[in-house]
Amino acid sequence: MWGLPLALIPLVIHLLNRLRYRTVPWGAMGFLLHATRVSTSHARLRQFLILMFRILALLFLAAALARPLLGGMLGSLFGGPPARVIILLDRSGSMEAIDTATHRSARLRVLDQLSEAAMQIDAGAEIVLIDSATLMAQQIVDADMLKRIDKQTGQIIWPAVRRTDSAADITALLNACQAWMSRHPGRRTEIWIASDLQAVSWQPDSQAWANIAKGFEAFGDQVSVRILAANLPTKENLAIRLVNCERHQAGDEAELVLDLDIEATVESDIVVPLNVNIDGQSMQFDVHLETRSMRVRRRLPLRQMMTGGWGSVSLPDDSNRSDNICYFAFGRQRTLxxxxxxxxxxxxxxxxxxxxxxxxxxxxxxxxxxxxxxxxxxxxxxxxxxxxxxxxxxxxxxxxxxxxxxxxxxxxxxxxxxxxxxxxxxxxxxxxxxxxxxxxxxxxxxxxxxxxxxxxxxxxxxxxxxxxxxxxxxxxxxxxxxxxxxxxxxxxxxxxxxxxxxxxxxxxxxxxxxxxxxxxxxxxxxxxxxxxDQIVYGECGRLLPVDSEPAWVPAQSGDAESPWQAGVFDSGRRRIVLNAAARESDLPRLSRDDLAPLFGGVDWRLFTETPDDVANRQGELWRACVVLVLLCLLAELVLTTPPATVGLET
The missing domain is CATH 3.40.50.880 (Class I glutamine amidotransferase (GATase) domain)
Incomplete structure (x- = not known):
């Protein structure tokens, strides 16, 4: 809005013009005073209106050049698009919850909205993505990167926005953001947080929030926060978790003992079919779930001479597939x-x-x-x-x-x-x-x-x-x-x-x-x-490969694409079993009142997915500003045009 001072130019010219004239007494003009006194008030009003419309024309012209936005993720009414946008993306397992209306996960929905909002940013603006899994900052050169799909696989092409089965730590995400901003200072920045507001991910009672608020205050008014909440209600959800896996041997007979926890989001009294897969062989058994949480022990026979293997236990698809499967591995029978x-x-x-x-x-x-x-x-x-x-x-x-x-x-x-x-x-x-x-x-x-x-x-x-x-x-x-x-x-x-x-x-x-x-x-x-047996169990996101060990290769017919997803991996002689973060099944979400004290004095706004939420609607106002400029100039033209002269007969 650097052009706003230009609106003072007509006023300055008007004052300078008034200083150019001096009052000179002249007796011959006295008889005209009475004739002009009646029209003086009308002339002053016209001059005031002309001056006002000239000033307004310049104001609206400056506003049009600033491209103000109304509502939506970008800026405020006269803030204009930011020079830099940092997107903080929650890629935790809870973001895979499916919306009952669109049948799309929360992650895919927010990626669509982020891509649409990013397309409205000026071409010279910088867009950076930091995701909750890697906490690494990556440049976005094309807003379409956020949702571009591989037609053959049906998956998003850019790995940085794909699904994970890990947990999210929003405080760690914000700390990574502030560290990156400290290394790249000096630009007006908007931070877009895309999350489902899961309480265990945000940890509102953590002492880290006080330091985060102080960190943002150090950047002054150059920083604002926009939170895009992907928190539409979902259907009832079931989750399964591996508690223990043991191999027992009695003579020539061997069996695998699995201890499993099954949790429901609401009180249930249903029969749940569980599908067990061990080295490509499937079997199914039913569990009567009478409460919200239940521990199940299942004994599975193993083939004779089976030295080791891996498998999975899965639930039928529901509103979140991320917590519908758990993996296990076992070795040969040995004396410990x-x-x-x-x-x-x-x-x-x-x-x-x-x-x-x-x-x-x-x-x-x-x-x-x-x-x-x-x-x-x-x-x-x-x-x-x-x-x-x-x-x-x-x-x-x-x-x-x-x-x-x-x-x-x-x-x-x-x-x-x-x-x-x-x-x-x-x-x-x-x-x-x-x-x-x-x-x-x-x-x-x-x-x-x-x-x-x-x-x-x-x-x-x-x-x-x-x-x-x-x-x-x-x-x-x-x-x-x-x-x-x-x-x-x-x-x-x-x-x-x-x-x-x-x-x-x-x-x-x-x-x-x-x-x-x-x-x-x-x-x-x-x-x-x-x-x-060289079997290592871990949680997605907590146990990761290091450069000094052999590469992690997904086990044959496994579903995992990377160590950020649940599955079984082979690394040299070791077998790594990764399961989804257990806390991602927790339901409590934060409200607007819960978020209010977290950011201190930083300018922040919350956007929900509610379609009729007026705060979510966004539009550019520069076209309206141009129309107002033309209207002001037209009004000024009407006021400055002299009336038509009527001739007098002699």
Whole structure:
């Protein structure tokens, strides 16, 4: 709107013209004063109108040159198109929800709208895309890139806007946007956020939003935010998730045991057909879903001499296909070895018994002291249990073991104050009480999950009278009623480290009774066994290939196109199983009131997909401004044209 000051030109000329004239008294003109006094008021009004229409003509001309927009994603009434647009695209699994009216996913719908809006931007404007999966900034040279389809495959050509089964973190997306803007400053920017406003993706209670608001304030009035919400209601949805996959062998007969969670968006009482595919062979069974959430255990026979394989379990198509399938893999039957290294011999014997509760498996568990640990070969060990402090000479060996996919279970010792657990945690002084009650634990997944029958582990019945405090960068799986951790998990490389802050010893707790200890140790033993079969489970978006390993190749007849999609991949000797992010099935969405405090003082607007929403309608006003310029000039012409002269007869 640099041309607005030009509207003052007629006023300046008018004032200068008034300064050119001086009043000169002349007696002969006195008789004319009375004759002109009547018409003076009309002349002044005409001159005022002429001046006003000239000023308005220049104002509307400047507005037409600025190409103002009314409504829609671009700008405000006189803001005009931005010099740069940054599109933040939510590519999470929840964006694959199908609209009942258009039968298109939320992702495809917003891509259509983004492409249409981007086409109205000036040719010299810069358009950048940052997606939630890669967080990488990419230039858009043609707005049609957002929705261009390959006619042969029916898929969008540009990989940066294709579907994923990963989760989204909108705060991370905005941080990536601000980092890119800091490296490329100096232009008026609009940020377009295309999302379904899923609460778990936006995390409105996160402390990161305060820093995001401050970051935008640092750019001043050069930044505005437009949110395109793809949140039309969808049909009822079912989701399936793999909890556990185990191979059992009894003589020459083998079976695969699958634990599955099935969740519905509403209360249901329906029969759900499940289709199981194992190495190309399909079978189907029905599940009676009586509640919104249900855990199912299914035993599937395996062919004799079958050394390993992979498969999937799928639901019928519904409003979101992204969460309708889960994948699994299994290896050959093998004896799983455990190494128990305990500084307290009595505790070591109890841990050895938990690792090998049956006499036939006792030889597969090795008990030793920390002094004799150095020469032990861990290449074929599924689980290492360590009690007490870890000496410096053993830490590097254990770190390599965990990085390679091994599982390490740690317990405190009686003298572990201020000693480190590898490089992620530190033990503090033990403390005693009449009883430390366990308040909550993760019951839906992991080593503390409920049994397939729905019966929880007996953590609530544990009597903990002594524990060690710990400072750790880890996920708490179980905690006491004073919010101190009881069991923690730390992921490292391809493996994991689980830490328990009490001991299976009568002076510490009743863990030695085995109701909790044995199931936890056996579950960790099976998890560690996947390392021996070179099977790695992960979540889409969290487990990604690295340059130092062989390329990930989709397994034969697999559906996955990239590691951002659920499926089974082969990488050298390893087999990687990726499943969709579980949290993408969560329904809660944010409202306008929820969004209001997130952006601080930044100019932001919310656009919904409601067809009759006036705020969503967009149009260019420059044509109307040109018409108004012509009307103002026409009015000025009428006012300045002198009236026709009527001749007088003599």
């Amino acid at each position: 070895r455990t190494v128990v290294c305990a500084g307290t011999p009595a505790v070591g014997r109890l841990l050895h018994l938990a690792a090998a509760p049956l006499p036939a498996a006792r030889e597969a568990a090795l008990q030793l002291s920390p002094d004799t640990f150095a020469p032990v070969d861990l290449s074929d060990v599924a689980l290492v249990i360590w009690q007490g402090s870890i000496a410096a000479e053993h830490q590097a060996k254990l770190q390599r073991y965990v990085d390679d996919g091994g599982t390490l279970l740690c317990f405190p010792g009686t003298d572990v104050s201020n000693t480190a657990i590898l490089d992620f945690a530190t033990w503090h002084d033990p403390e005693q009480s009449d009883v430390f009650e366990i308040d909550e634990w993760t019951r839906d997944r992991g080593v503390l999950a409920d049994a397939a029958t729905g019966v929880p582990l007996a953590l609530a019945e544990l009597d903990i009278i002594q524990r060690c405090r710990i400072a750790a960068d880890a996920t708490v799986l179980a905690r006491f009623d004073d919010d101190q951790p009881f069991i923690l998990e730390h992921r490292r490389g391809s493996g994991r480290i689980v830490v328990c802050t009490s001991l299976p010893h009568p002076d510490w707790s009743n863990l030695h009774y085995g109701a909790v200890l044995v199931p936890v140790v056996q579950r960790l033993l099976r998890v560690g066994g996947r390392r021996l």
